[in-house]
Amino acid sequence: MDGTRRASFGAASARCDRRRAPRDQRGNTLIEALVSFLVFALGLLAVAGLQQRLRLDADIARQRSEAARLGVGEIEGVRAFAQLASAPGIGSFDAIGAHLRSVDRVGGHALNTRYRIERRVEHAGAALKTIRVDVGWSDRFGTTRNLALDTLVARSAPELSGALVLPRTGPTLRGARARSAIVPLGARDLGDGRSVFKPGESGVLAYVFDNVSGDIVARCTVDTATPTRSLTAAALGDCDTLRGLLLSGTIRFSAGADPAAANDAPLPLEVTLALTGGRYPAAATCTTEATKSVQAELGGVLQTTLVPLPATPASLGASRWLELGERFVAYHCVIEPLASGRWSGRLTLRLAGWRIGNANTERRVCRYSPDLDGSGAIDRPIEHPASYVDVAEALSQQNYLVIPGDRSCPDGVASNGALATLPHQP
Incomplete structure (x- = not known):
């Protein structure tokens, strides 16, 4: 009897277990759905936060750009004073x-x-x-x-800012008296944007320069007794319009072949510039003048100046006079360039009463040639090459050194503008 009762109880328990199983499984599925929904919701919140952050960053970037524009505008407004x-x-x-x-x-x-x-x-x-x-x-x-x-x-x-829009027709470097550095230092300012210069104080030709570009704009005849410092616009005689460029420099002499101390008495000479590469309006005109430096009181002002070698205190009306020992030949060549505004050519020296050669009784011509750009080659007009090619602007400081023919030109090409020479003639 007991056995039958236990068997019936076991069968009933098994039926109850079978009925409970589906309800437990349905509960697990609900929990899983709730967890999935929670994860999905958290993901949506993260995406929403990211979107909000991106919008904020984009907004700040735009505002920062606008702030920079307003700040720069304020600075430019400050700079625009009249x-x-x-x-x-x-x-x-x-x-x-x-x-x-x-x-x-x-x-x-x-x-x-x-x-x-x-x-x-x-x-x-x-x-x-x-x-x-x-x-x-x-x-x-x-x-x-x-x-x-x-x-x-x-x-x-403020008016100086207008120089930024001027066309570069000449060197922009400003020298003495707020004019182009190409205008000779001794040129007299006419007060109308031009300066006048007489290459040879005993000559009859004077050249008029544009103070901004340094170009020669006219050639005039003047009285031989009128020095450059006394020239005025009224003193200029017949003038021809001229579009010219100036090539200038010094010729120094040294028996010891020392380029740094070449102050020997100059020898009589001529300078010629042979133009090449086309048909020019006219041949180049070159003048030379033996020059010395003195400290003189002129017009009540004590000044250091360059004067012709034969000049005396009486000839210049100087009450005080001290010769400083510097002597050289100053040369100036005026070139009327091709239609392109350029010229090419070679400058040579001709010594009067002396010969160019290698003997001790002859003379050798060296040229100062600084390697300004450190390239190891003299290939720019400003560096004073043996021959000029396609020069488009005036050149100054194209200097020469004359030494005994049996001496060698001081070796080397100088960098950073230091003194050095290269053979030029022969």
Whole structure:
């Protein structure tokens, strides 16, 4: 009886287990669905956060670009002063100071934030001001952002900025008296943007230079007794319009072949420039003049100047006079270039009463040839080559050294403008 009861109980338990199994499985499936939904929701939240961050970063980048543009505009506005001294209603260098303003619209279009532009003068000197421009704004979440720009503003005349747009028809380097360095130092300024120069003080020709380009624009006849320093526009006689370039330099003499101390008495000579490469309007005109340096009081002013070798205190009207020992021949060649504005050719020296050769009774001509660009070759006109090719501008400091024929030209090509010579004749 007991056995039968136990068998019936076991069969009933087995039926109950079979009925419970499907309900347990349905519960597990629900939990899995809930977990999957939770993971999916978290993923959506992460994507939404990423999108929000990308939008914020893009917004900040755009605002930073706008801030940079506003800051640069403020700096350019500071630089655009019209004069140096302060004046009512006119922007000036002296009036540059602190300034604060806000911007929320540009060109009639609203910006997505308000910018606070503050300009401060960190340092103010007589010739220079240090400017800082701070541009601040708030992003879409209210966080304060800032961009700072620093610059220097020089106290330079605004009209000088116009030189940047001038065509380069000649050297831009400015020498003495605020004119092209190609204009001979002794040329007299006529006060109308031109200067006049008489290559030979005893000659009858004078050349008129454009002060900006250094080009020769006219050739005039003058009185032989009128030196360059006394020439005026009224003193110029018949003038011919001329488009010319100047080739100039010095010829020094040394019995010891020392290029750094060549102050021996000059020998009589002529300079010729043979033009090549085309049909020129006219042959090159070259003049020479033996010159010495003196310290003289002229017109009540004590000055160091170059004068013709035969000059005396009486001939120049100098009350004080000291010869400094420097002697050389100054030469000037005027070239009327081809239609292209260029010329080519070779310059040679002809000594009067002396011969060019290798004997001790003859003379050798060397040329100063600095390797200015360090290339190891003399291949630029300014470096004084043996022959010039396609020269498009005036050249100065094309200097020569004359030594005994049995001596060698000081060896080597100098770099950085140091003294050195190369053989030129023979």
